[in-house]
Amino acid sequence: MLDLLWLLLPIAAATGWWSGRRSLRASGKDRPCPSLPGEYVKGLNYLLNEQPDKALELFVRVVEVDSETVETYLLLGSLFRRRGEVERAIRIHQNLIARPHLEGQHRATALLELGKDYMRAGLLDRAEGLYKELLSTRYLKGEACFELQKIYEQEKDWLEAIRSAEAYQSSSGDSQQSVIAHYWCEASEQQRQAGRSRLAIDYAKRALVRDPGCVRASILLGDIALAARDSAQAVKYYARVAEQDPDFLPVVLPKLRAAYAGLGDQSGLSRLLSRFRGRKHDSETILQMIRDLLDHGDEPAARKALIEEIGKQVAPVRLLREYVALEQTRFEGDPAETLRLIERVLGEHLQQWFAYRCNHCGFRAKNLFWQCPGCHRWGTIRPYDSPDDNLSGGRHG
Ligand SMILES: [Zn+2]
Structure with a gap:
């Protein structure tokens, strides 16, 4: 059974035919009117006999495409693509583009839509070619840049993605600064994996120029410094994350612990954490604080801090597990066994x-x-x- 979408076809065909007749009459030309009715009936028959592709072929071939029908065809093509019927969408858009008298704006829209069809079909090269062709027209340049940006993202060609994002930004006024910062970070990671640390550092710094709040760039710079055994520099970059966005403190705390250890600065992490004590109540930061106290042999303070923090949280499962693990050290026999069981159950719960x-x-x-x-x-x-x-x-x- 055909769905309502296919009714758009005969509607578009009929509209095109009538508008063709009207313009011929108005121009007083002595040419015969387009002979749609015969083909129209044939097309309808295809539809009724559930041969939609033959109907599509016929209607798209015979119909006059003008400003009144082109919108319907564009709509039809886009609906086909959204339903995953990419081949049908491609046929419609290719047919539109092949029309020699199609108005510039409509041709550009058909090019853009065909590019989206190709992207949906995974034909990124063809889509890229169409969008570049679109850039040479005076239409839809911003949209073309935006689509190119998505292609280069998929291809992980970050420098090209940056160029397209900049072009899209200047054409649309839509800020891409934080996205561009991420592209620089991606490019930096590529260079780092290729063993080119200097370039990796350079690219990560460019990310910070684009977006001074980019925690990812600071983490990258810290990681590069830590790998190069430059612990002082690593501490500097990781600590910057806490200034940029304290919510990311849990991400850098284990790294900071390693960097301070590399420096031989046993109290460095405590000094940094003390700045956040009372301000940060996420369980990861609290766990790191507790472990820091334990590392310094201050078990009573760790226990006291845990009990306090557990009381502040709605469902402090992670802190409870830590507390239960700590309490085990104070008991032997059955009580210790019970605590071990509780810790295991909480641990299984935390797998999720x-x-x-x-x-x-x-x-x-x-x-x-x-x-x-x-x-x-x-x-x-x-x-x-x-x-x-x-x-x-x-x-x-
Ligand atoms: Zn999301």
Whole structure:
């Protein structure tokens, strides 16, 4: 059974035919009118006999495409693509582009749509060619840059992605600065993996120029310094993250611990953490504070801090597990066995802990992604510490 979408075809064909007749009459020309009715009936028969592709072929071939019908065809093509019927969408858009008298704006729209069809079909090279062709016209340049940006993102060609994002930004006025900073970070990671640390540092610094609040660039610079055993520099960059966005403190605390250890500065992390004591109540930061106290042999202070913090949280599962683990050291025999059991149950429960969440689409993840796998936005996934709904429901990866 054909759905309503296919009715757009005969409607577009009939509209084209009538408008063709009207313009011929108005011009007083002695040419015969387009002979649509015969073909029209044939096309309708194809539709009624459930041969939609033959109907599509015929209607698209015979119909006059003008400003009145082109919108319908563009709509039809885009609806086909959205339903995943990419080949049909491509046929419609190719046919439109092949019309020699198509008005510039409509041709540009058909080019843009065909490019989206190709992207949907995974034919990135062809889509790229069309968008570049669009850039040589005076239409839809911003849209073409935006689509090119998406192609280069998929191809991981970050320098080209930056160029397209800049062109899109200047044509649309829509700021891409934080996205461009992420592209520089991606380029930096590529260079780092290729063993070119100097270029990796240069690119990460460019990210900070674009977006001084880019925590990812600071983390990258810290990681590069730490790998080069430059602990002082690593501490500088990691500590900067706490200034840029304290919510990312849980991400850099283990790294800071390693960097301070490299410096031989046993109290460095405590000094830094003391600045946040009383201000940060996410469980990761608190756990790091507790472990720092334990590292310094101050078990009573660790226990006291844990009890205080557990009382402040709605569902402090992570802190409870830490507390139970700490308490085990004070008992022997059955009580210790019971505490071990509780710790194991809490641990199993925490297997489902999502430490990150996208603040745009709500996607939750156990690891930090800089581009959300759900909505593909950059920098929207953040550390997340709301245990009341952390362990159940929602999209996640
Ligand atoms: Zn998202």
